[in-house]
Amino acid sequence: MSKKYHFIAIGGAVMHNLALALLKKGYEITGSDDEIYEPSRTRLENAGILPKEKGWYPEKIHEGLDGIILGMHARIDNPELIKAKELGIPVYSFPExxxxxxxxxxxxxxxxxxxxxxxxxxxxxxxxxxxxxxxxxxxxxxxxxxxxxxxxxxxxxxxxxxxxxxxxxxxxxxxxxxxxxxxxxxxxxxxxxxxxxxxxxxxxxxxxxxxxxxxxxxxxxxxxxxxxxxxxxxxxxxxxxxxxxxxxxxxxxxxxxxxxxxxxxxxxxxxxxxxxxxxxxxxxxxxxxxxxxxxxxxxxQSFSGAAKRQEILAKSENSILFRDFAHAPSKLQATVEAVKKQFPGRKLIAVQELHTYSSLNKDFVHNYSGTMGAADEAIIYLNPKAVSLKKLELMDEATLRTGFNRKDLLLFTDINLLKAFLEKKDFKDTNILLMSSGNYDDMDLSILKSKING
The missing domain is CATH 3.40.1190.10 (Mur-like, catalytic domain)
Incomplete structure (x- = not known):
């Protein structure tokens, strides 16, 4: 008899991958979440295990389950979790x-x-x-x-x-x-x-x-x-x-x-x-x-890199558009220095979207001091909505210039203005590096790519 597992917060990046892996193994899988984004949504739907409705439904929890797999996104008072505990069903965190x-x-x-x-x-x-x-x-x-x-x-x-x-x-x-x-x-x-x-x-x-x-x-x-x-x-x-x-x-x-x-x-x-x-x-x-x-x-020799790690989005003989996951200070500095050292004869425009709780916090920003020193141009993008959701204060250009220890650092808080600014650039003998653990509000990169690809 195949095992049955229910995922609380099935939409997470790793959670939905585990759900698909167990389905592949022949297990019966169900799940719930209050929000499921792409690509999780389509992948779960194609596998036939996308929850029919958003939200938490204690009636999905029953004694026939072999276990509950609990995602980090779920709250401690989650009604499905409470029901699972009442029924004595084993609850596993993802790593457990x-x-x-x-x-x-x-x-x-x-x-x-x-x-x-x-x-x-x-x-x-x-x-x-x-x-x-x-x-x-x-x-x-x-x-x-x-x-x-x-x-x-x-x-x-x-x-x-x-x-x-x-x-x-x-x-x-x-x-x-x-x-x-x-x-x-x-x-x-x-x-x-x-x-x-x-x-x-x-x-x-x-x-x-x-x-x-x-x-x-x-x-x-x-x-x-x-x-x-x-x-x-x-x-x-x-x-x-x-x-x-x-x-x-x-x-x-x-x-x-x-x-x-x-x-x-x-x-x-x-x-x-x-x-x-x-x-x-x-x-x-x-x-x-x-x-x-x-x-x-x-x-x-055939390893081309992990997704979003020094990923090449566009390339010509004298210019490359890179995307990188770098967000913490050490990662940011290592990536900027690596690109500059690899292509010392090219100008480097480094753009960093501050996206995590730590990076958006003015009490932490001094940890970024000197991290963009190897870049010829240093640009920061802040999404005011992301800052607001984390209940933090939106930093201004002066605060960021002090924190990054870079007087010519530029700040953008409107994605369309950043997009227009970058698209006006001449990319001859120039590399551009987009770094973030976010997605730049899904900024359309088609014009930027076409300018570099020629």
Whole structure:
């Protein structure tokens, strides 16, 4: 008999992917949500599991269910959750359920404030190319993979381990629930200001995670990051294996990056200091899983990047339009510097949409000091509606110039004015970089693309 699961807040990016993955596995799936956006809506509809009506319906909860999967978006007083508790139905947060489904597998967790999705995507790409059987959980849609989650009988699962809160019932980081065998940590830079009010509190979560490594486990860490290195250096007589990694040896020529390995030069499509650290971290994981180095290098050449990570939207001989997910200060700075270093002869126009609670908060903005220093032009976009929804005060240009430590920084609060400003630009020997965890109010990029594509 197939198992039956009900999703409370089924519309979330990862939640709907898990629902589709379980449906694929032969389970019976139902769900509810008070709002479902694209692409979740169409994907759930095509699979036949889109809720008929928006809202919460306790009558959907019955004793025949094997469990409830609770999304972060649901509130603690959700009527379906209350009914499930009354009936004694097991309630799983998303990470608890992933662990429940992978208890008998080797669990590899990729953690850190930045680079998680890229490292996980690189590993998945290489394992798939080498026909290795594996399950996975990744935080973005990846080329060549139809879902962000896969659960099967594979002996290994690769998990992107997020430090954000687990669920309305569980206010601890998600990554504590995966109980890793192998842990990779890329870097620590204060994020989620609204949840972890001090850097010390934020850093402590990563210390606890490393402490959870079993005696037979492995800790793979980026020694270029001072906070991660400090954790590794503080480990005394630990029984588990420690493997440091740094930036892969490389050279840049004519806007292309080549990995250097003994006498070999391996061309890759990704670039920038952080990505070359990410790549070396991914290599260490693949080696730990028994892959050969030469197989990794052969496969990584065709890796074009995770969605919205240095993604090329338009390109000509002397100009590129990039889109990137960068939003936290460390991510923003790494992306701006990577593009400028890769194309030193080109002007760089960097546009950042401040979208998260932390980035929109004037008490946090000083953390962005110097992050856009490598850009020739620095532009900030703020959506007044997004600021209002988060019950924050709209920052002015003077506040942002002080926070970013950049006197010529420009602020736009009207998407149409920003669009018109960018479309008037001459893009000869110029790259433009659009960075955000949002979507620039679905700004129409067709004219911008056509100007660059020529």
């Amino acid at each position: 359920f992933i662990y429940d489904q992978s208890k008998d597998k080797k669990r590899i967790v990729i953690s850190g404030s930045h680079g998680k999705t890229t490292i996980t995507s690189m590993i998945l790409h290489v394992l798939k190319e080498n026909k290795v059987e594996f399950d996975y959980l990744v935080g973005a849609q990846i080329e060549g993979f139809d879902l962000m989650v896969k659960l099967s009988d594979a002996p290994v699962i690769i998990i992107e381990g997020d430090e954000y809160l687990t669920s309305p019932l569980d206010r601890q980081p998600k990554f504590f629930h995966y109980h890793h065998d192998i842990l990779l940590m890329s870097g620590i830079a204060w994020d989620h200001f609204n949840v972890f009010p001090t850097f010390e509190n934020y850093n402590e979560q990563f210390v606890k995670l490393v402490d959870m490594t079993p005696a037979s486990g492995t800790f793979i860490y980026c020694e270029n990051d001072p906070h991660v290195k400090s954790i590794a250096d503080s480990l005394q007589d630990q029984p588990f294996l420690l493997i440091p990694y740094s930036t892969h040896l490389h050279r840049i020529a004519d806007g292309k990056t080549f990995l250097l390995d003994k006498d070999a030069e391996i061309p890759v499509q990704v670039f920038g200091e952080h990505n070359l650290q990410n790549l070396l971290g991914a290599l260490e994981i693949c080696l730990a899983l028994g892959l050969d180095k030469k197989d990794f290098y052969a496969s990584i």
